[in-house]
Amino acid sequence: MSKDTESDTKNSARSPADTARVLNEALPYLQRYSGQTVVIKYGGNAMTDETLKRSFAQNVVMMKQVGINPIVVHGGGPQIGEMLNRLAIESQFIDGMRVTDSATMEVVEMVLGGLVNKSIVSLLNQVGGRAIGLTGKDATMIEATPMRLPGKPDVSLGFVGEVKHIRTGMLNQLVDNNIIPVIAPIGTDANGASYNINADLVASSIAIALNASRLLLLTNTPGILDQKGELLTGLTPKDIAALIEEGTLYGGMLPKVQCALDAVAAGVRSVVIIDGRVEHAVLLELFTDQGLGTLIHASSD
Numbered sequence: 173m174s175k176d177t178e179s180d181t182k183n184s185a186r187s188p189a190d191t192a193r194v195l196n197e198a199l200p201y202l203q204r205y206s207g208q209t210v211v212i213k214y215g216g217n218a219m220t221d222e223t224l225k226r227s228f229a230q231n232v233v234m235m236k237q238v239g240i241n242p243i244v245v246h247g248g249g250p251q252i253g254e255m256l257n258r259l260a261i262e263s264q265f266i267d268g269m270r271v272t273d274s275a276t277m278e279v280v281e282m283v284l285g286g287l288v289n290k291s292i293v294s295l296l297n298q299v300g301g302r303a304i305g306l307t308g309k310d311a312t313m314i315e316a317t318p319m320r321l322p323g324k325p326d327v328s329l330g331f332v333g334e335v336k337h338i339r340t341g342m343l344n345q346l347v348d349n350n351i352i353p354v355i356a357p358i359g360t361d362a363n364g365a366s367y368n369i370n371a372d373l374v375a376s377s378i379a380i381a382l383n384a385s386r387l388l389l390l391t392n393t394p395g396i397l398d399q400k401g402e403l404l405t406g407l408t409p410k411d412i413a414a415l416i417e418e419g420t421l422y423g424g425m426l427p428k429v430q431c432a433l434d435a436v437a438a439g440v441r442s443v444v445i446i447d448g449r450v451e452h453a454v455l456l457e458l459f460t461d462q463g464l465g466t467l468i469h470a471s472s473d
């Protein structure tokens with residue numbers, strides 16, 4: 173199909189002036205984010221659909237194209253679960269963390285560092301980007317220690333890690349060379365052991381270490397919802413404490429929100445929780461007036 177015919181078909185309901193307005197709306201955002209680092213956490217629940225995965229890749233490549241430095245940190249919880257099922261290995265979660273013995277760790281490393289990481293890298297490269305996939309073991313980027321659950325000193329999660337230190341040298345070199353880093357949430361220690369780390373935790377730690385201006389967390393809800401199930405578009409740390417207190421914010425959203433609060437407290441200007449099931453979610457959030465999802469920002473903003 174010729175370009176004209178193709179755009180005629182796609183835009184039949186939109187006038188040229190409307191198209192120009194939409195493009196122009198992006199200008200202040202392009203100016204604001206130019207040269208800045210934006211960390212995007214791509215959750216496993218947002219990766220199921222091929223069209224969505226492609227639109228995500230296009231959005232990230234567009235960011236790079238307009239002078240923003242995107243860093244992708246991905247999850248893959250459902251994909252790990254599927255492989256463990258196929259291998260008849262059972263999984264248990266405690267406080268949102270997958271208890272990880274050595275057999276499970278092998279599968280986590282294979283799925284996150286292999287299948288999931290390389291499929292994202294490949295898509296980014298197919299749509300015109302230059303992406304390189306890494307785990308935290310590469311250049312010992314993510315130094316980890318075994319995670320201890322607060323208030324549960326006797327519970328062992330096996331090879332579940334928390335971030336001790338992020339070594340940014342390699343990441344900075346990749347960014348300086350116009351490469352998009354795609355990071356699987358696997359850490360290591362001085363003995364070369366592998367640790368399975370919650371991807372939200374890795375994303376916020378990397379955002380903090382790189383002084384990122386924004387952290388986008390793509391998940392499978394429209395954002396943080398109130399008691400009536402309506403979207404809350406902007407929240408301060410104080411608002412979040414109240415939602416937790418009244419029991420409106422719970423489960424998997426708790427560690428996610430803790431990561432968001434840690435990032436905001438450490439100077440990441442804003443963290444946004446958005447619906448990765450929406451096509452072009454990243455583009456809509458960054459470059460349009462309406463935005464998407466829930467923006468978590470310091471109260472002084």
Ligand SMILES: Nc1ncnc2c1ncn2[C@@H]1O[C@H](COP(=O)(O)OP(=O)(O)O)[C@@H](O)[C@H]1O
Pocket residue numbers: 215216217247249372390391392393395396397398420421422423424425426428
């Ligand atoms: N107030 C809330 N608003 C939206 N989702 C919430 C809220 N409280 C708890 N949740 C739950 O948190 C889930 C998102 O966390 P999680 O499943 O860990 O996401 P991911 O796998 O993308 O990291 C939602 O699907 C929802 O079930």
Ligand SMILES: CC(=O)N[C@@H](CCC(=O)OP(=O)(O)O)C(=O)O
Pocket residue numbers: 214215216217246247248249250252268269270280332333357368369370371372
């Ligand atoms: C310790 C722990 O639970 N690690 C996660 C890592 C993947 C992840 O965080 O993936 P999502 O972002 O898609 O949930 C897991 O094993 O599922």
